Amino acid sequence: MHNNNKELTLSAPLSGPVLTLAKVPDPVFASGAMGDGIAIDPLNDTLHAPCAGVVIHVARTGHAITLRADNGAELLLHLGLDTVELQGEGFRVLVKEGARVSNGQPLLRYDLDKVAQQCKSLVSLIILTNSQAFQARPITLKSVRVGEPLLHIVARLNNGAQVETEATGIEVRAEVRIAHRGGLHARPAALIRQTAQGFKSKSQLHFAGKSASCNSLIGLMSLAIGEQDQIQVSAQGPDAEAALQALLAALSTALAEDSHAAAPVPVTQRQRPAEAGVLHGVCAAPGLVAGPLFRLNAINLPADAGNHDAEQQLQVLDKALTQVRSEIDGTLIQAKRHKHTDEEAIFAAHLALLEDPALLDAAALSIDQGMAATHAWSHSIDVQCEVLQQLGSTLLAERANDLRDLKQRVLRALLGETWHYDVPAGAIVAADELTPSDLLQLSQQGVAGLCMAEGGATSHVAILARGKGLPCMVALGSALLDQPQGQVVVLDADGGRLELTPSAERLAEVRQAQLDHQQRRARQQAQAHTPALTVDGVHIEIAANVASSLEAADALANGADGVGLLRTEFLFVDRSTAPDEQEQRLAYQAVLDAMGDKSVIIRTIDVGGDKQLDYLPLPVEANPVLGLRGIRLAQARPDILDQQLRALLHVSPLSRCRILLPMVTEVDELLHIRQRLDELCSELGLNQRPELGVMIEVPAAALLAEQLAEHADFLSIGTNDLSQYTLAMDRDHAGLASRVDALHPALLRLIAQTCAGAAVHKRWVGVCGALASDPLATPVLIGLGVSELSVSPVQIGEIKDRVRHLDARQCRSVSRDLLRLSSASAVRHACQQHWPLR
CATH class of the missing domain: 1.10.274.10 (PtsI, HPr-binding domain)
Incomplete structure (x- = not known):
């Protein structure tokens, strides 16, 4: 359906979970190089037309179809990733180029099993290839069924009109052989278009008597250029030679993912010679333990006779x-x-x-x-x-x-089995692949470590094992499952080794290492309630991140100097109505009471964007992380923030309560809320207001730290969001999460600038993001001027102990040098050299 202003609603062409392009495991699609759009992880075997229109291109290998909708929008429907390599096997196209199709009409069928087994991923794309004229707005980011509303397509205000200047100047030409695996299909074609758009000159590709502009994705794909085909490239305009050279390079260089090499074997397996009595694997959670091997078996069902009621x-x-x-x-x-x-x-x-x-x-x-x-x-x-x-x-x-x-x-x-493994405490559990539920139970039963024949270091089990402090190795191979039950082994997760026949001397060495570790932890805990002073007498406050009064009590018991971040979202989520002022006041008061005489920093509600509340309907956003969240939501719904501020102003004693504002990007936002806080204090007859701080979690706030510090009482750096906004990498993106490292020199420069700006107005700076809990980062943060670290309650003793072994002067000197390094890995290496972890 469409109307006169060129709006169009697309229905889902496939059934399955919906993904934003950023979540697609392919850098070309994820970057938006091919245009605006959305993805579906399909559960059915037929691709349907998302709207009425004309088929303007069918890929020669049958994996992609392009439609022109009646309003002029051009839609590439691309089934799976790297499916071009199947050369049409498993695909059956049901329409021809030039055909008129109706909304919901089947366009192609594919063999779900065959295609899934042979391609990189079944995730399928709906891409708006003329995004300069239209934009796509998602209707839903949940699972859909075929025919359900998926996207709004809206004409851009300038209607995509681009002034075409006549190409002038000498035309230059050259020939090149296509290096891209599968030829010039959608992904490499998008890169060619992106390359051409970086120049003023007009560029074209010529093949088999046909030509296409490099600005047209459909045109490029329609040339049906195969791998190793020889083609001609032409460019004409003021920078024609530069454009030609750039295009030749792009056409003759295969995408990184096009490499014919097999999937890389983890380093721990690939580069080690065979070693008698040792299985090599990948470290999923660090640690060194010894214990009897205990094999877990999956449930095997007997044959089913059938004919049941x-x-x-x-x-x-x-x-x-x-x-x-x-x-x-x-x-x-x-x-x-x-x-x-x-x-x-x-x-x-x-x-x-x-x-x-x-x-x-x-x-x-x-x-x-x-x-x-x-x-x-x-x-x-x-x-x-x-x-x-x-x-x-x-x-x-x-x-x-x-x-x-x-x-x-x-x-x-x-x-009817009770879900319980009869595993002895201290055992090292072996399995083909453990599940998250397995891990939770095994952790409660006191096992010493985990090892798996399969699995990956980024799996959910690996994440949980790290959180529980359980040494864990994966990808040890099927030989693991042949080992006898009960034999004593050594699990050296740090070294990626499972030692099957350790000597008595080796077992004694491992037990001594474990004893040393336990004693070190005990010493740290014994000192956890004393202040953290560097060797040259600089006091660093070690506070805790908590989300309830129970966690606050736990933090105090662990030696916290205060609460550096109370996340108030715990009061607002998973319910059908908002908490009233009284419920909020009681919850905040309980946290203050649990912390004795120590201060508590309470962050105002940080929801919106990707964190939705059932009772607070917000518009669906294409980029929720860049949308209506944090303080922006408070501005849109001042009633919510007002109620929260009133509840906070009723706690006692007010002097121990500090208020922290999330997602601030400019001084006016701070001034507005500071003024509102003053008004509420007057209304309630209070002659003091709590300290008011600002979270530094977007680059704009770090760059404006001096101006913010003039009006704020303190600054607190949220390194998790600051990392993803600075590096332009979604920290939840499967392919990029490992690169979102807050020790990146760019992040360190922003932290340094924040501390310098705060110092102008004699304000203190804390860090409440994950970086504060990383012992390797402790000396760097101290060196850059941070005076408070807010960490997980269980890490308080460890971080305080780390502070006590540091010289603040040396931290300042070395940290200045770290700002000049070129990568996070270089910073981490330098930190290990200067301040090795014991």
Whole structure:
């Protein structure tokens, strides 16, 4: 459907979870080089037309179709990533170029299993190739079914009109052989267009008697240029020679992902010679432990005779699903209570998967055909896992393991087994691949370490193991599963080694190392309640990040000098109505009471964008991290902030309460809220107001630190957001998360500038982001001028101990030099050299 102002609503061409382009595991699509759009991770085998229009291009390999909608928008529908390499195998195109199609009409069918097993990823794209004339606005970022509303396409105000100047000057030409694997399909074509758009000259490609402008993605793909084809490139205009050379380089250099090499084997496996009695793997969580090896086995089902009563089996499955949902709900409540955010995110995803109609419908269909509930559930999960684990994507492989977790949990409920492994404390657990649920239980049973034949260092299990402090190794290979039960082994996760036949001397050495570590931790804890002074007498306050009064009490018991960040979102999420002023006041007062006589920094509500509240409907945003969040939401809904400020002004004693404002980018935002705070103090008859601080989590705030410090009482640096905004990398992006490192010199320069700006007005600066909890970063932050570090409660003793071994003068001197380094890895290496971790 469309109307006179060229607006168009696209319906979903596939069924499945919706992803923003930034989440697509492919740098060309993710960068937006091909244009605006959205992605779907498909669960069905047919691509449908998202609107009425004309087919203007069909890829020769059948994996992509381009439509021109009636309003002029050109839409590339690209099924899977790197599917061009299948050369049409598994695809059946149902329409021809020039055909008129209706909304919802099937365009192509594909063999789901065959394609999934052979391509990089099934994630499919809907790209607006003439984004200069139109823009795409997502309607939903949740799962969709074919035909449901997906995108609004809106004409840009200038209608995309571009003044075409006639190309003048000498035309230059050259020939080149195409290096891109699969030829000039959509992804390399997008890079060629991007290259050409960097020059004023007009550029064209010429092949087999046809020509196409380098500005036209459709034109370039329509040339049907294959790998190793010889083509001609021409450029005409004021910078024609430079444009030609740039295009020749782009055409003759394969994309990094086009390398014909097999997937790299982890370094720990690839470069080590075979060693008798040792299995090599990848470190997922550090540590060195010894103990008896204990093998965990998955549930194996006997053969199913079939012909079961469908109604009765559906009831059995429903009862088991209800039981598992209840178990996961309990896990989520505990994770939220203790602010285990990684754990919470993982099990929230499990709950969503457990309600996925694709799984439930497949199981119900098998039951209708006479299958037992156990086998129907197992089969529906296995089918999805088979597809996911063949895709070569870490992100999707993790999801397959999450599905296996749900398979095991539901099977246990169906079979009536109590979900309990009889594992002795101190054992080293071996398994093909552990699931998050396994890990939580094993951790409670006191196992010493974990090792897996499969798995990856970025999996959910690895994340949880690091959070629990459990040494963990993955990718040890199938030989792990052949080891005898009960033999004593050494798990050296730091070195990527599982020693199967350690000598008595080696076992004694490992036990001594463990003892040294325990004694060091005990010494740190014994000193945790004394101030953290550097060797030259500089006091650094070590506070705690908390999200409840329970955590505040835990922080005080661990030696916290105060609360450096109380996240108030815990009061607002997972409920149908907002907390009233009284509920908020009681919650804030409980945190102050739990901290004895120490100060508490309370951050005002930081939701919006990607953190939604059910009772506060906000518009869907294409870039939620850059949208209505933090202080911007407070400006849009001043009633919410007013109520929170009133609740804060009622706590006692007010002198121990400090208020922190998130996502500030300019001084006016601070002045506005400071003025409102003063007005509320007057209304309530208060003759003092709490200290008011600003979070430095966007580069603009760091660059304006001096101006903000003139009106703020303190500054607190949130390194997590500051990292992703400075490096332009989403910290949740599967392919980029490991590169979002707050020790990047660019981040350090912003921290240095923040401290220098604050010093002009004699304001103190704290750090409450993850960098504060990294012992390697402690000397750098002290050297740059930070005087407060807010860390996880369990790390207070360790960070205080780190401070006591540092000389602040040397920290200042070396940190200045670190600002001149070129990368985060160079900074980390220099820190290890100057301040080695003991």
